[in-house]
Amino acid sequence: MAGLYIHIPFCKQACSYCDFYFVTRKSLIEPFTDSLIDEIQSYANTPLSDEVIETIYIGGGTPSQLSSKQLKRIFDAVDNVFQLNTTEVTMEMNPDDVTPGYLHSLLDLGVNRASMGVQSFDEEILQFMHRAHTKKEALQALENLHKAGFPTYTADLIYGNPGQTPEMLERDIDQLLQFDPPHISAYSLTVEPQTRLGKQVQLGRIKPPEDESVAEHFDLLLEKLSSAGIYQYEVSNFSKPGKEAVHNSNYWNHKNYLGLGPAAHSFWWTEDGAKRWENQPDIKHYLDRASSISDEPEELSLQTLAEERLMLGLRTKWGVGSGELINRYGYQFNESQKNWLDYQERNGMLTITDDVVRLTPNGLKLADLLIVDLLSKG
Known part of the structure; x- marks a missing residue:
């Protein structure tokens, strides 16, 4: 879908x-x-x-x-x-x-x-x-x-x-x-x-x-x-x-979406990753239908997509499963990240249940800082 x-x-x-x-x-x-x-x-x-x-x-x-x-x-x-x-x-x-x-x-x-x-x-x-x-x-x-x-x-x-x-x-x-x-x-x-x-x-x-x-x-x-x-x-x-x-x-779960109109973004899976593109934020250009309205697509690697999925998913109550990261993106937490996750779990910032990482209410207050910290250890 x-x-x-x-x-x-x-x-x-x-x-x-x-x-x-x-x-x-x-x-x-x-x-x-x-x-x-x-x-x-x-x-x-x-x-x-x-x-x-x-x-x-x-x-x-x-x-x-x-x-x-x-x-x-x-x-x-x-x-x-x-x-x-x-x-x-x-x-x-x-x-x-x-x-x-x-x-x-x-x-x-x-x-x-x-x-x-x-x-x-x-x-x-x-x-x-x-x-x-x-x-x-x-x-x-x-x-x-x-x-x-x-x-x-x-x-x-x-x-x-x-x-x-x-x-x-x-x-x-x-x-x-x-x-x-x-x-x-x-x-x-x-x-x-x-x-x-x-x-x-x-x-x-x-x-x-x-x-x-x-x-x-x-x-x-x-x-x-x-x-x-x-x-x-x-x-x-x-x-x-x-x-x-x-x-x-659906955005947060990396489902395909197509953006229409000036400044709209699109995201679509490909065979070896995904691509994202943006319509130019220019109404005059949009009304001139003789020329292309979108920029060249940005090719997204599985590594980039995995990190983005973490950024988006950890901002939600559903979190992100390590199984999903492996099966969908070929991404695994390294030892430094695992140690960080254990520390933050003991600190009450997140929970790990059935290999799904979720931020606690206190963790969600600091979601952006925590996510950047986790990814920096990747």
């Missing part, structure tokens, strides 16, 4: 923290839709259209900037080219775009999982983030999701904002939990250099919170969500049992 990722690069405005590829010229949406359909059709009768598609994820940007008519054209093209047996079709959306009629049209198209970009219910934080929606619109959007009868959905929260107290975060969490969400993605605010936030930090106009404060936010989040039956299954993702994101889990 494989997945499709479709990147819709349009946004109303630039959020202060975002470094994803996006454009704000709505006049380009219709020609973009034409180009996207052309790209989809270019895969007809190729090896990449032979594999059954299990999941579709429509991300961005803000996919809800597209009309239901434009989305239907895209879905029809996908249906004509690819073999679909989808269990999960996710679409990102912003609260200010969502109306009951629009949500029902998405359900009619086959979208069965919404990803709602709430981020916060605090008006000052929303303004700091330069979000386009208000608290009222976020609450109304979540209410509309319930009334429309979406089978499942996820909502995003961002914590660790400058000036955000634990009490402010607790209010955000409590407000969201009133809707009994099946899934929450919660991210610590990251300062990316080329963003508005990054430039303000560089100029000394904004001071990010201390690590201890961010850690306090995370502990509060973990406690509140677990008490509500929403459990951490990946560093930034929490769900009720059985409501974990299938598409994202």
